[in-house]
Amino acid sequence: MQRAQLDHLIGQVLDFAPETSDIFFVAGKPLQAEVHGVLQDIPTEPVLGALKPFQTEAAALAMMGSNARLYQDMVARGSCDLSYELLGRARFRVNVFSQRGSMSIVLRQLSMEVPSPKKLGLPRIFDEMAHEKFGLILVTGATGSGKSTSLAALIDSINSSYPVHILTLEDPVEYVHPHKMGTVNQREMGQDFDTFASGLRAALRQAPKVILVGEIRDHETIEIALQAAETGHLVLGTLHTADTGQTVNRIIGMFDPSEEYLIRQRLAESLKFVVSQRLPQKRGGGRVAAFEVLRNNLRIKEVIQNGETAEKKFYNIVEEGDAYGMITFDQYLADLFAEGKVTEETAMIYASDKSNIMKRIDRIKTERGEQVTDIDGLEIDSSYGNS
Numbered sequence: 001m002q003r004a005q006l007d008h009l010i011g012q013v014l015d016f017a018p019e020t021s022d023i024f025f026v027a028g029k030p031l032q033a034e035v036h037g038v039l040q041d042i043p044t045e046p047v048l049g050a051l052k053p054f055q056t057e058a059a060a061l062a063m064m065g066s067n068a069r070l071y072q073d074m075v076a077r078g079s080c081d082l083s084y085e086l087l088g089r090a091r092f093r094v095n096v097f098s099q100r101g102s103m104s105i106v107l108r109q110l111s112m113e114v115p116s117p118k119k120l121g122l123p124r125i126f127d128e129m130a131h132e133k134f135g136l137i138l139v140t141g142a143t144g145s146g147k148s149t150s151l152a153a154l155i156d157s158i159n160s161s162y163p164v165h166i167l168t169l170e171d172p173v174e175y176v177h178p179h180k181m182g183t184v185n186q187r188e189m190g191q192d193f194d195t196f197a198s199g200l201r202a203a204l205r206q207a208p209k210v211i212l213v214g215e216i217r218d219h220e221t222i223e224i225a226l227q228a229a230e231t232g233h234l235v236l237g238t239l240h241t242a243d244t245g246q247t248v249n250r251i252i253g254m255f256d257p258s259e260e261y262l263i264r265q266r267l268a269e270s271l272k273f274v275v276s277q278r279l280p281q282k283r284g285g286g287r288v289a290a291f292e293v294l295r296n297n298l299r300i301k302e303v304i305q306n307g308e309t310a311e312k313k314f315y316n317i318v319e320e321g322d323a324y325g326m327i328t329f330d331q332y333l334a335d336l337f338a339e340g341k342v343t344e345e346t347a348m349i350y351a352s353d354k355s356n357i358m359k360r361i362d363r364i365k366t367e368r369g370e371q372v373t374d375i376d377g378l379e380i381d382s383s384y385g386n387s
Contacts, residue, residue, distance in 0.1 A: 001058035009059075010086055010107070013042050023092070025060075025105040027053045036286050053102035060096045060103045069190040074098070083172035083188070093174055108144070114175045117153045123291050125325040126150075129273055130157035133209075136229040136270045138216075140241040141277035146289055147238045148174050150277065151212060154236065158210055159184055167208035169199040171215065182210075189214070200224045204231075213237040219254045226263075229270040243329065243352055244274040244294035245314030248304055268304040271296050278329065280342050280350040288341050290350060292329045294318050315352070328352065334360035 013023050013033050022034040028050055030041040048055070063084050064070045073080035079097035084107065086092075092107040117126040129137055137154075139147045152175040159166060159182040166182050171189035178184075185206075193199030196213055197220040203211050204227075216222050216237045229235045241247040248267070255263045274294040282288040294300060299317045308314065318326045333347040334357060342350075344361055351357035362372040 001055070001062045003062050006059055006062045007086055009044060010092075011089070012044050014086075014090060016042050020109055022109070023105075023107040025051060025056045027051055027056050027102040027104070037281060056105060057103045060105055063094055063105070064096065067190070070096075073190075081171055081189075083174070091174075091176075093172060110174050111149070114156045114177055115149060115153050117157055120149065120153050121289065122150060122153060123275075123293055123325070123327070125273070125275075125293050125295065126154055126157070128325070129154055130161060132234055132272055134229060134232045134234050135272035136225060136267075137234070137236050137273045137275075138239060138247055138271075139236070139275045139277065140239045140244070140247045142240065142242075145277045145279050147277060148214075150275065151236055151238065152177075155184075155210070155212060156180075158182060158234075162209075164209035165207055166210040166212070167203050167206055168212040169193065169196055169203065169214055170212070171196075197221045197224060200228065204228055204233075208233065210234045210236070215239070216251075222251055222254055226266050226270055230266065241276065243276045243315075244292050244318060245308070247274045247276065248294075248314065249308075264305050264307075268296075268301045271304065276329070278350050280333070280336075280346045282341055283343055283346075288336060290329055290332045290336060291327065292318065292332065292352075293326050295321065295324045295326050297321070297324055328356075330357045330360065333357060334364065337361055338364050 009031065010023065013020060013031065017033045017035050017040065019035050020033040024032040030050055031044055031048060032039050033042050063082060064080070070080040070082060074096065079095060082094045084092045084094050091110045091112060093110060094105065094107050096103060096105050139150050141147050155166060155168070155177060158164065159177055159180045161181060163181045166184045168186045169189070170186060173186050173188045177186065187193055187199060189196065189199065193202065196215065196217060200211065200213055200221060201224055211228055211233055213221065213225055213235065216225060216239050225235045225237055239247055239250060241250050251267060252260060252263055276292040278290045279287045280290055294314065303312050303314060303317065315328060319328045319331065329350065329352045333342065333351055336342045337344060337347045347357055347361060348354060365372045
């Protein structure tokens with residue numbers, strides 16, 4: 001398959017479903033697009049029907065081109081990551097992987113413009129993050145939860161506000177940042193550096209004030225990230241964790257038990273914010289972002305240093321930390337429910353503590369004068385005790 005043929009196919013997908021988030025090339029299925037979380041088959045011209053293994057392989061080879069690193073990754077790991085652009089129209093983050101003897105492709109559509117925090121509706125605490133000068137800021141969540149988009153918006157805020165050198169390490173580069181007040185260098189893994197750890201180590205010699213690490217995957221990367229944060233750099237990074245408290249515990253768990261005391265002290269001093277994200281279904285269609293925000297203060301610092309106890313948990317401190325801009329997923333989802341943006345069922349599915357969110361929703365429904373139980377016909381037995 002030629003690049004022009006592949007571009008034509010992808011163009012047809014975007015014509016048919018302009019709000020496509022992901023495109024799928026899978027042997028045995030027609031070309032498919034995911035729109036608001038639902039897969040749908042895409043009619044093509046010429047008609048392709050169910051894709052054959054040789055067709056998905058041809059599409060993969062057209063995307064991978066002559067990049068030797070991608071073929072090495074396929075052989076060593078069974079998958080590879082790359083970026084792909086439909087010139088002037090769309091950009092994609094692509095994963096090519098093998099399954100049952102054939103190749104499959106998933107393309108995640110990226111915005112052509114770097115979004116602003118205001119446009120994304122990010123919590124106001126992101127404005128404060130943009131003014132930080134050093135330390136560690138982490139954005140976490142599952143794959144596809146919008147971590148890269150939120151960090152791109154944060155980088156754009158810094159780029160628009162301060163004349164500083166910003167260096168990004170990405171796999172692959174997702175949003176292209178133009179130079180504004182800041183100077184931005186974007187490096188892609190496989191082309192410009194081989195691992196996040198080595199790229200981050202080199203970054204310390206490239207005089208950045210802000211460093212974005214696309215993903216913190218291992219002990220070595222978080223060790224260098226902490227070193228950078230301790231030496232006056234603002235380090236932004238992502239992890240695949242479910243919530244803010246789990247993020248702190250995951251980082252500590254990357255180190256040997258013999259290093260635990262020291263890493264707790266270092267993390268307590270360097271960590272500024274942890275933001276976790278989820279993307280629940282929006283009432284009426286589409287998605288809406290839900291956030292949990294942890295901000296380092298004296299109470300958080302104490303729990304990082306000494307560990308959680310029955311009385312002192314990250315969740316409880318975040319829940320009580322609204323004065324510091326902190327909020328739990330359950331509080332955020334309850335607010336979305338109150339605003340009519342998500343249904344009660346959706347809020348329950350994406351909540352961290354089901355009993356907590358249920359109490360919050362019942363309180364909202366009571367304030368609205370709505371029924372909070374399905375039990376009908378209850379009345380006081382006035383004769384009880386009179387017999």
